[in-house]
Amino acid sequence: MTAPLNADPTQQATIAGYQSRPVTKPPNWHGLVTLDLLVNNLSSGLFMVAVLAELVAPAVFRPLASVAYPLALAWLLVDLVCLVLDLGDPARFHHMLRVWKPSSPMSLGTWCLTAYAAPLTLVAGLSLVPVEWGLEGARRVIAVVGLVPALAAAAYKGVLFSTTAQRGWGDARWFGGYLVNSALVLGAAELLLIGLARGRPQAVELLRVASLLLLPLNLVALGLLLADIRAALTEARGARTFVRVAVLAAAGGILLPLGLVALGGTVALVTAMLLLLLGALVVRDEIVRLPHRLHHRPHAAP
Amino acid sequence: MPGLGTSFGRGAATNYQQDLAHSDCVLFMGSNMAEAHPVAFRWPLKAKEEGATLIHVDPRYTRTSALCDVHVGIRAGSDIAFLGGLVNYVLTHDRWFKEYVLHYTNAATIVEEGFRDTEDLDGLFSGYHGNRRTGHYSAREGQWGYAGAAAAEQAQEEWDEEWTGATPMYRMHKQDLGMHGHSLDSGPTSHAGARQQMTACEPEQHRDLTLQDPNCVFQILKRHFARYTPELVSQVCGCAPEELVRVAELLCANSGRERTTAVVYALGWTQHTTGVQMIRTAAILQLLLGNMGRPGGGIMAMRGHSTIQGSTDLSTLYDSLPGYLPQPCADESHETLDAYIRQEGQTTGYWANFRKFVVSLLKAWYGDAATPDNEFGFAWLPRPDADYSQLPYFDRMAKGEVKGYFLWGQNPAGGSPNAGLHRAGLRQLDWLVVADWFEIESAVFWRNDPAAPPPSEIKTEVFFLPAAASQEKEGSLTNTQRLLQWHDKALDPLGDSRSDAWFLYQLGKRLKRLYAGSTDPRDQPLLNLTWDYEFDHPPRLPDGSLSRIEGEPDLEKVLMEINGYRLDQTDPRTGRPRLVSGFAELEDDGSTACGCWIYSGVFPEPGRNRARERKRGTDSIHPEWGYAWPHNRRVLYNRASADPEGRPWSERKKLVWWDAQARRWVGPDEPDFDLDTPPDYRPPRGATGLDAIAGDQPFIMKPDGQAWLFAPGGVRDGPLPAHFEPVESPVGNLIYPRQPTNPTVRFFEGPLNRIAHTPTLEYPVVATTCRLTEHYLSGPMSRFNSWLNELMPAMFVELSPELAAERGIVHGGWLTVTTARSRIEARAMVTRRLRPLRVAGRVMHQIGLPFHWAFAGEVVGDNANDLTSLVADPNVSMHEAKAFACQVSAGRREGAVPRPTVAPAPWPRTRLPDTPAAAQPEGRFTRDE
Amino acid sequence: MTSSERALAHLPPGTDPPRSLPLLLDRVAEPFRRGAAPEPQPSTGFYTDTTVCIGCKACEVACKQWNLLPADGFDWTGNSYDNTGGLSATSWRHVKFIEQLPGGVLGELLDPGRWLMMSDVCKHCVTAPCQQACPTGAIVYNEFGNVYIQPDVCNGCAYCIAACPFGVITRSTIDGHAHKCTLCFDRQRDGLVPACAKACPTASIQFGPVDELRERARQRVADLHERGVTDAYLYGDRPGDTYSALNSFYLLVDRPSVYGLPETPVNPWLRMKGDYLRAAVSGLVSLAALLAALALAGGPG
Ligand SMILES: Nc1nc2c(c(=O)[nH]1)N[C@H]1C(S)=C(S)[C@@H](COP(=O)(O)OP(=O)(O)OC[C@H]3O[C@@H](n4cnc5c(=O)[nH]c(N)nc54)[C@H](O)[C@@H]3O)O[C@H]1N2
Ligand SMILES: Nc1nc2c(c(=O)[nH]1)N[C@H]1C(S)=C(S)[C@@H](COP(=O)(O)OP(=O)(O)OC[C@H]3O[C@@H](n4cnc5c(=O)[nH]c(N)nc54)[C@H](O)[C@@H]3O)O[C@H]1N2
Numbered sequence A: 001m002t003a004p005l006n007a008d009p010t011q012q013a014t015i016a017g018y019q020s021r022p023v024t025k026p027p028n029w030h031g032l033v034t035l036d037l038l039v040n041n042l043s044s045g046l047f048m049v050a051v052l053a054e055l056v057a058p059a060v061f062r063p064l065a066s067v068a069y070p071l072a073l074a075w076l077l078v079d080l081v082c083l084v085l086d087l088g089d090p091a092r093f094h095h096m097l098r099v100w101k102p103s104s105p106m107s108l109g110t111w112c113l114t115a116y117a118a119p120l121t122l123v124a125g126l127s128l129v130p131v132e133w134g135l136e137g138a139r140r141v142i143a144v145v146g147l148v149p150a151l152a153a154a155a156y157k158g159v160l161f162s163t164t165a166q167r168g169w170g171d172a173r174w175f176g177g178y179l180v181n182s183a184l185v186l187g188a189a190e191l192l193l194i195g196l197a198r199g200r201p202q203a204v205e206l207l208r209v210a211s212l213l214l215l216p217l218n219l220v221a222l223g224l225l226l227a228d229i230r231a232a233l234t235e236a237r238g239a240r241t242f243v244r245v246a247v248l249a250a251a252g253g254i255l256l257p258l259g260l261v262a263l264g265g266t267v268a269l270v271t272a273m274l275l276l277l278l279g280a281l282v283v284r285d286e287i288v289r290l291p292h293r294l295h296h297r298p299h300a301a302p
Numbered sequence B: 001m002p003g004l005g006t007s008f009g010r011g012a013a014t015n016y017q018q019d020l021a022h023s024d025c026v027l028f029m030g031s032n033m034a035e036a037h038p039v040a041f042r043w044p045l046k047a048k049e050e051g052a053t054l055i056h057v058d059p060r061y062t063r064t065s066a067l068c069d070v071h072v073g074i075r076a077g078s079d080i081a082f083l084g085g086l087v088n089y090v091l092t093h094d095r096w097f098k099e100y101v102l103h104y105t106n107a108a109t110i111v112e113e114g115f116r117d118t119e120d121l122d123g124l125f126s127g128y129h130g131n132r133r134t135g136h137y138s139a140r141e142g143q144w145g146y147a148g149a150a151a152a153e154q155a156q157e158e159w160d161e162e163w164t165g166a167t168p169m170y171r172m173h174k175q176d177l178g179m180h181g182h183s184l185d186s187g188p189t190s191h192a193g194a195r196q197q198m199t200a201c202e203p204e205q206h207r208d209l210t211l212q213d214p215n216c217v218f219q220i221l222k223r224h225f226a227r228y229t230p231e232l233v234s235q236v237c238g239c240a241p242e243e244l245v246r247v248a249e250l251l252c253a254n255s256g257r258e259r260t261t262a263v264v265y266a267l268g269w270t271q272h273t274t275g276v277q278m279i280r281t282a283a284i285l286q287l288l289l290g291n292m293g294r295p296g297g298g299i300m301a302m303r304g305h306s307t308i309q310g311s312t313d314l315s316t317l318y319d320s321l322p323g324y325l326p327q328p329c330a331d332e333s334h335e336t337l338d339a340y341i342r343q344e345g346q347t348t349g350y351w352a353n354f355r356k357f358v359v360s361l362l363k364a365w366y367g368d369a370a371t372p373d374n375e376f377g378f379a380w381l382p383r384p385d386a387d388y389s390q391l392p393y394f395d396r397m398a399k400g401e402v403k404g405y406f407l408w409g410q411n412p413a414g415g416s417p418n419a420g421l422h423r424a425g426l427r428q429l430d431w432l433v434v435a436d437w438f439e440i441e442s443a444v445f446w447r448n449d450p451a452a453p454p455p456s457e458i459k460t461e462v463f464f465l466p467a468a469a470s471q472e473k474e475g476s477l478t479n480t481q482r483l484l485q486w487h488d489k490a491l492d493p494l495g496d497s498r499s500d501a502w503f504l505y506q507l508g509k510r511l512k513r514l515y516a517g518s519t520d521p522r523d524q525p526l527l528n529l530t531w532d533y534e535f536d537h538p539p540r541l542p543d544g545s546l547s548r549i550e551g552e553p554d555l556e557k558v559l560m561e562i563n564g565y566r567l568d569q570t571d572p573r574t575g576r577p578r579l580v581s582g583f584a585e586l587e588d589d590g591s592t593a594c595g596c597w598i599y600s601g602v603f604p605e606p607g608r609n610r611a612r613e614r615k616r617g618t619d620s621i622h623p624e625w626g627y628a629w630p631h632n633r634r635v636l637y638n639r640a641s642a643d644p645e646g647r648p649w650s651e652r653k654k655l656v657w658w659d660a661q662a663r664r665w666v667g668p669d670e671p672d673f674d675l676d677t678p679p680d681y682r683p684p685r686g687a688t689g690l691d692a693i694a695g696d697q698p699f700i701m702k703p704d705g706q707a708w709l710f711a712p713g714g715v716r717d718g719p720l721p722a723h724f725e726p727v728e729s730p731v732g733n734l735i736y737p738r739q740p741t742n743p744t745v746r747f748f749e750g751p752l753n754r755i756a757h758t759p760t761l762e763y764p765v766v767a768t769t770c771r772l773t774e775h776y777l778s779g780p781m782s783r784f785n786s787w788l789n790e791l792m793p794a795m796f797v798e799l800s801p802e803l804a805a806e807r808g809i810v811h812g813g814w815l816t817v818t819t820a821r822s823r824i825e826a827r828a829m830v831t832r833r834l835r836p837l838r839v840a841g842r843v844m845h846q847i848g849l850p851f852h853w854a855f856a857g858e859v860v861g862d863n864a865n866d867l868t869s870l871v872a873d874p875n876v877s878m879h880e881a882k883a884f885a886c887q888v889s890a891g892r893r894e895g896a897v898p899r900p901t902v903a904p905a906p907w908p909r910t911r912l913p914d915t916p917a918a919a920q921p922e923g924r925f926t927r928d929e
Numbered sequence C: 001m002t003s004s005e006r007a008l009a010h011l012p013p014g015t016d017p018p019r020s021l022p023l024l025l026d027r028v029a030e031p032f033r034r035g036a037a038p039e040p041q042p043s044t045g046f047y048t049d050t051t052v053c054i055g056c057k058a059c060e061v062a063c064k065q066w067n068l069l070p071a072d073g074f075d076w077t078g079n080s081y082d083n084t085g086g087l088s089a090t091s092w093r094h095v096k097f098i099e100q101l102p103g104g105v106l107g108e109l110l111d112p113g114r115w116l117m118m119s120d121v122c123k124h125c126v127t128a129p130c131q132q133a134c135p136t137g138a139i140v141y142n143e144f145g146n147v148y149i150q151p152d153v154c155n156g157c158a159y160c161i162a163a164c165p166f167g168v169i170t171r172s173t174i175d176g177h178a179h180k181c182t183l184c185f186d187r188q189r190d191g192l193v194p195a196c197a198k199a200c201p202t203a204s205i206q207f208g209p210v211d212e213l214r215e216r217a218r219q220r221v222a223d224l225h226e227r228g229v230t231d232a233y234l235y236g237d238r239p240g241d242t243y244s245a246l247n248s249f250y251l252l253v254d255r256p257s258v259y260g261l262p263e264t265p266v267n268p269w270l271r272m273k274g275d276y277l278r279a280a281v282s283g284l285v286s287l288a289a290l291l292a293a294l295a296l297a298g299g300p301g
């Protein structure tokens, strides 16, 4: 325990005080929340893209629907499980539905998810019944109706984070903006992969072009987001790491995939889509961890 | 507290805590009031709101300093130098309160020719026997007495002859016994009949009201304190000369007719081998400034345990009887009642009633068995033959000279100075009874002391009696302002635990049964003891239900006995002897019984327990809130709040005054004076008792009715305070170089109690011990409580960044403190609240150690009291835990470390039983399922 | 037993787990039931005068004792006399110690310095982000205008924790719910003063109707200024541009950050609408792009 003899008392580490400590307390949201941020977008994104795609080119995309919607539903279920498990008292998850409180992004979000879950479930169900039954029309209508809550569901989480007192989160003006966009990018990617798997070159081609248009927008959104959280992230991770994260997310998660997409070809596309997924994960993870990293509390609550 | 007793007449705080709100300036010195008496501290804060100045003089910057306007840091143990500097300033700058000093103190009194001051004898007073390290004074040989006492001396001689030729021998003997009755003026008799003989003199003849006579107290005082210049003081204390002057100016500016200053002290003064003299210096200062007996003035001794004042009043001390009557000791002069009265009594002043108090006490204790023929059983009182105060007693215990011991609410294994020696003592016992709330260090020393030999090698058999908590029993507490407050029992004690009174009462009954019928004279005291405090009706709890406990004594009956009865009259209401209304009613012919004369009046009539009264008054005195001894006086010597003619010194500071129409003393407070003695009363020659006290002499307990600037008797280490270093100090005495320490300290040196005598080079750092708000004493009452432990979880030592840097100690890391006794480890609290000081031109360091940790409880740690030493000041056998020498180094000590003996209470996750959900405490967290 | 407890005594204890389907259903339905809202009272709050705080921590202990809160563990922090670190689900009062003393040798007549002490607690914000955040409606303004977490409603989503600009709330691992100062709701209903204020020996913590408290506090600041304590000021006694007033406000003598308070608290909800807008814009643009791409590419085929 003996320290090197140090004759200058002013060099002595003494009582810390409070100035150097963060004032706010982070909510201890970790992996589950990151996962939820991702699967939420995987679900809502896939749904939205699928619906729009079907609207524009039904013939091309109908065959993918029976995979796309059930998959989106599966993602949603995973998401809900994450949300419930992340509660301090999961047995009280239903308390979320006690009140309709649009002033609270979390309340609004819960209702949007609910509102989105209903059409999604129907559409997913209907997408599995033979076309001959003639429910296609109904399915389309329900799907279009579902677009609105889907969009909200994709967006609200960003606003939930940015409407907090946490360093970083509270600065992330464009988090919501980034998330919806990212949701669509991911959705397109998912559908494209389904297209590949189902051997539908036409669908793949259409989505490739779509991605070529969406990805630059994604880059813009990411840019705005990173600009927002630069200060906080730099403080938490150091300037170097910040740059690394930025480059990884932008170059690895967007530009490289963009290039590969432009290049085309199964291998290139698959790699691109995986990179996209990875990039999206990195961004979400960094942001979720941000205030916790900033906060080195001497005393955690029991 | 002889410091106060000798100076004013009664050894207790002179004012009441709420009165601090009326001060214009408060000097906290040797007290950390905000931390140790946080609730009472609101009153000085109120004064501050009104513009008063608060000053804290303390080695450490504490939570009290934080709230004070001025903090002066000084070296622990240097207080007499600092206070001496203040006295010197007041005298040399002629800032003393002339009228007050002239009439109310013995400033004008002329002292015997032969007296020699420390000025003349290099730090010794005349009459010293010893080797300058340890020894004693003979006040009579030293001629500390008043001039003209010679005649009385003569009488004394003759009287001595009657008794024994060997009286001087016995005096020596008595000295060596360290007998120091907290007697009469609650100061020791520095020689036989001192109080009486030394002060008897013809006032007119032997006073010089011009204060010019070189042998008058005032001149002696001036010469004595002339040395204490700001420069020398700063050399000794380590503060700046300007700081001393600033404090002096503040005190002077806030004293006088219109303003008053209060002094608040506690252990920072008492726990020194010079403690009594520190308090004496403060007394002298307050008298010169004219602050005694006045609202917002006085000297507040901030006492400790909830009823430590009560326990001294009722004499848990071995050398006094209830009400500060001296315990008769084993020598000729105390053989018979008459001899004892003559020896310890006083013919002038209120103590002239001494006989009444003693006889009434004997009647209370021995009832009908106490008759004039057997001197009311005076012979049955035990006669100590040696010093049975705690420290010498445990010293003997450690030497194996004690067989068994009762520990009743004390934890010497943790809380007493040189706790290691105390534990060694306990290990030497055959049996030990511990009555306590918790399994404290003193109960588990054989099992959990990391420094002790294995249990198999310890023979002591420990019996643990589970004591009831305060809420589980009724009784009264006497707080630091002499206020008796009764508390009712809220609920029955759990399981087998019982009130301390129950254990004692039952023990007494069994002993009486055991010895019943014995004719052996030595059993008579026990057999004749009145021991009947049964409840008349089965006691009930507040909710009306019957108490489950059987055999509980009725403590109100005890209080009634303490209050006193007229045995020759019966009260028609009760058919019992009539309760007396106060000590004025007591008689010396056996017609009255009174268990503690100073408390008399607390139970003036059946059903009226004044300690239980809770009526708020209009002003801060609240005379019907509890009962303050003596006779419900809240400010002692309050006659001094009026000028010699009996008019208040000022409208702002009026308390009691002479009402010329009504021809009596009146005022919001109970006058501490004979109610209808007019200010101009002059005693006739040869008057006795209160008649011998003039109408302008407020200190009625004193034989001369005046406060003692100079103490002809009463303090054993000198009539005037002089600065001496603590017995362990890194520096010598800059004021009396030939006399480093108090020449009358008693040492108990041995392998278990080594002393690094002053000046020591081996231990260059000054250490002092202190309290924290968060813990209580050695910790039993706090370290078993998670809510307090989380606030202060570990033993730490406060030190300056400079010292830390010098020793390579890091903040939050470990350090080791070593003294001649032992070595402990603690966490390092490196803080600027402690500063290095420049003493005698060289930089020195000072550390502060809280003494709350030991090896039993939820949180444990090394014990500051393993470092402290066993030494005894000559007056009250007080140790010196507040200033000793140590060495400090970085890192931990070798050897085993203490482990917690109990786990923190696991948090209940179930709801409170029989409590509806909505009424569950908010924090009682529970899941739905 | 307080009067309200007596009144409630006939209610079934909340402890028994649902043993049967009806009970289970009841538990599910419970949070949706609505009672009648109590009569609103004049808002109450705290005025904490840090200049008379002696750091005795009686408030901290009184709070734990009244509410039966567990201890937070025994670790010695070395941060002056503060060993409980901060407010949490199990510490609803917390006393801070700030040492501001100069170095140097005693007697060199340096400025004596200060040792600041401050008893921190939930600010009971007039517009409380934690309340705005709460998705279950567990956090309400009670009849005294205090911000109160209904322990039987909270499901531990932790959003309030993220929302509070003062770091007051945390989530207890004992029950997974968020907890904080209730301003002794239960005591107030029985006309009692909050436990902490009751215990405070120096009236550093003053409880009462906020308007009165503000009056008193402003007077006190004026007095202090007169006496030369010119750095005394009130924190949170009136609303700022970015934050509402605090029903629990403070008299401080140094910058807020020194006491571990935000210099200028910001209510996150001021930015929510804008963020939704950005999200919507971004969403619509992206959707448009997607449509366009599909349309253009898919047009001919
Ligand atoms: N919270 C709490 N309150 C208590 C107690 C407790 O244990 N905990 N104990 C109670 C008891 S039994 C008692 S007796 C009282 C004691 O009450 P205090 O005597 O006020 O308490 P201490 O901390 O022992 O000592 C007071 C101050 O004396 C200072 N000091 C030490 N040496 C010197 C010196 O040489 N000169 C001067 N001028 N100052 C010095 C110390 O730095 C300390 O700040 O407190 C009572 N109240
Ligand atoms: N170094 C150093 N040492 C000191 C001091 C110092 O300042 N510095 N201060 C000294 C002073 S002033 C004092 S007063 C002593 C105090 O030293 P102690 O008298 O030993 O005080 P405590 O350690 O509190 O032990 C009191 C015990 O009484 C028990 N108790 C409490 N209430 C009751 C009751 O109603 N009945 C019974 N039977 N037991 C009860 C408690 O549980 C506790 O175990 O410490 C002294 N020691």
Ligand code: SF4
Binding pocket: B036, B037, B038, B039, B040
């Ligand atoms: S513990 Fe009791 S005696 Fe001590 S300050 Fe608190 S209230 Fe007063």
Ligand code: SF4
Binding pocket: C122, C123, C124, C125, C128, C129, C130, C131, C147, C163, C164, C165, C166, C167, C168, C169, C180
């Ligand atoms: S301080 Fe925090 S917890 Fe308290 S009311 Fe304001 S936002 Fe809510």
Ligand code: SF4
Binding pocket: C133, C134, C135, C136, C137, C138, C139, C149, C153, C154, C155, C156, C157, C158, C159, C160, C161, C177, C178
């Ligand atoms: S944790 Fe409880 S109180 Fe806090 S926002 Fe969530 S539900 Fe409301």
Ligand code: SF4
Binding pocket: C062, C063, C064, C066, C067, C092, C093, C121, C180, C181, C182, C183, C184, C185, C194, C195, C196, C197
């Ligand atoms: S008001 Fe009640 S709950 Fe809030 S801090 Fe004070 S005691 Fe604790």
Ligand code: SF4
Binding pocket: C052, C053, C054, C055, C056, C057, C058, C059, C060, C095, C117, C119, C199, C200, C201, C202, C203, C204, C205
């Ligand atoms: S009780 Fe009062 S004085 Fe003590 S710490 Fe709390 S606020 Fe300060």
Ligand SMILES: [Mo]
Binding pocket: B303, B304, B305, B308
């Ligand atoms: Mo004490």
